[in-house]
Amino acid sequence: MRGYTRWVPRSKSKLGDWHEYATERLREAGYHKGGGRERVVGLLAGKSCAVSALEIDAELNGVGRATVYRALDQLEQLGLIRRIELGLDSTGFEKVGPQGHHHHHIVCSNCGKVIPFEDQPLEKAIRAIAKRSGVSLESHDVTLRGTCTGCD
Amino acid sequence: MRGYTRWVPRSKSKLGDWHEYATERLREAGYHKGGGRERVVGLLAGKSCAVSALEIDAELNGVGRATVYRALDQLEQLGLIRRIELGLDSTGFEKVGPQGHHHHHIVCSNCGKVIPFEDQPLEKAIRAIAKRSGVSLESHDVTLRGTCTGCD
């Protein structure tokens, strides 16, 4: 089938330049460099899919948990990352590319596996809804849940 | 424009029979009747859009908060309601009709206003994605965020 759906790699990043893009945006925003925030940015740059604040904290020795939360807050406000709810108590964060490039997720309700994807008809439908509503669309989240092929 | 988008009334319920539908399903599942859970069901029956656990607790005098959370848990497991994240720390619950009938939301990032809607092209795109992925779709959430017409 010639589908419109693109299955996004979960670990390799398509946004290879996100790291410098984010660094530049942070600098423009007047943030000082060096320290915990940069390590958070570096870690996020290496992940293409959602990571939780606690996971980041666990991977970053020497960086305080509060710093992680503060950095995520700042990055989100600059639109460099977005916050998504995949499980029921996870709250993941993942980077957003220069043109708002992002993907959505399918979550297996049995094993928790996450399948990231991009889909044009879906995006088109969403843009149409926003247009009809009169709302100027800033962001959107889509999450599908079901049993994956390995859990049938 | 002849759109496919249907703007769902926020207070009047299209699922007028949800109350008895839910009651019947609870009975089948072996739950005893009478008490806090029924008051939670009654309250949810009167709302067509999301309500938070704390809002329910506040509206139901004499019903303990733990009972509210427990009831919501049970209703969710029976597929009678679904859990959605509209704001950043709200966690809303809203009923799901007999055939899985539900709607999605547009949230104004400025005033917090919630606009519920139904849209066929969107649902179609989602079904297509699920089919291509091989996942047997159980549920899905879609949330749009932006500035509403009143906040321009």
Place this chain on the structure above:
DNA sequence: GTATGTGCAAAGGCTTTGCACACGT
């Protein structure tokens, strides 16, 4: 030198759990 950034620990807020009593069956 001054403002920003950071780590640690304490505080907050929503949600869950323990336990004894009340109620439905």
Place this chain on the structure above:
DNA sequence: ACGTGTGCAAAGCCTTTGCACATAC
């Protein structure tokens, strides 16, 4: 009577805040 349901209070967990010290500018 027995097991389920409930309220209250305490505990849990993620997240935020306060504060003194360190670092960037």
